[in-house]
Amino acid sequence: MKKKGILSTCIILAIAIAFAAIAGNSFYQKRHFVEDIVTEGTNVTEVFKLSRYNKNLKGTVGDTKVYVIKGEEDGGSALVLGGTHGNEPAGHMAAIIMLEQLKVTKGTLYIIPSINASGLTHNDPLEGSPQYMHFTTPSGEQRVFHYGSRATNPIDQWPDPDIYTHTSGQSLSGSETRNLNRCYPGIKYGTLSEQVAYAVTKMINTEKIDMEIDLHESSPEYAVNNAIVAHERAMDVAVGAKVELEDREIGMRLEPSPVKLHGLTHRELGDFTDTYALLLEVGNPSQGRFRGYTDEKLVLTGEDPCYVKGYELGLLYVDYSSGNFPLSLRVARHITTIDELIASYNNTLDDDGRAIQVENWPDYEEMVNTDDLGLYLK
Ligand SMILES: [Zn+2]
16 A cells, blocks of 8 residues: 555656656746847848946846947937837837838937847746747748747746835836836846836937837737827827828827826836837737637737627727737738838928938738738848
């Protein structure tokens, strides 16, 4: 009887060790997977690390790459942030496609595709999310990118406090301390998330960046969806873009940045720098609470019968009559909105000394209809 007990204990222990080894290997691979972002054959003029603006980031996973596309003619500048929330892949992919495709003739574009690089190295617990996204380029090469978490990896920032107190005095639940978009304007010697936020604020002030656009996605049942969220100083720029987008039958709501909601880019970068601070949201069924089985296919197609039902019941803030919301559509919305924001910004200038001229924008209709982002990757 005793022998039998020891045997079954050993079997259970062996199974547990096997599961732990498989999971551990998976976590290890995800943690160390480096995305291959191509600069060869692109118009990128410089790549540097974010620690240029906060030396404390040196040697940490938060020391992410900044890609610069500088035009031959001097002009204004814009900063695009992708990957603030790793579980919102449209912003991450839009930033990568922009840096691999766009050409600047006047002014400078700064693109950071993985602004919370730590958040991309893991997944949100208990969400069943995929770890990666796969695309095939026109030359037949497979490119693989992270699907990550909303929050900084606890390996890099732990433990969370019971209550997260922002520098403004605002209190949030403890886990929000690892939400980069609650950490602006940042703290030089703070947590990793605060140090990253500080570097962005410092970068905008140092480089005198005229416009900053932070790319996000949100659940279709969330009210701020397919929206441009604008700091009050950036409202004219946002209105101009919205009018042009409407003309192209691309509906984007306009949301003023709440004055008392602290830590977010559209509030703090607008308050603590002279930049026009803007944030874009597009609807993403793969991160919503109604969603069913969550795999890479759902992330890429946004096709979910649960959301079809939700739409029929009038519970969504987006038009889900198509029954899908593909990543190509979500990325096309981001990129085209940035195109219109830059055009609108140029229109607000008294003279074109600080204008930004960008070429090679992917065509909106084409990107939506081809439904294959691999075609826009090098
Ligand atoms: Zn977000």
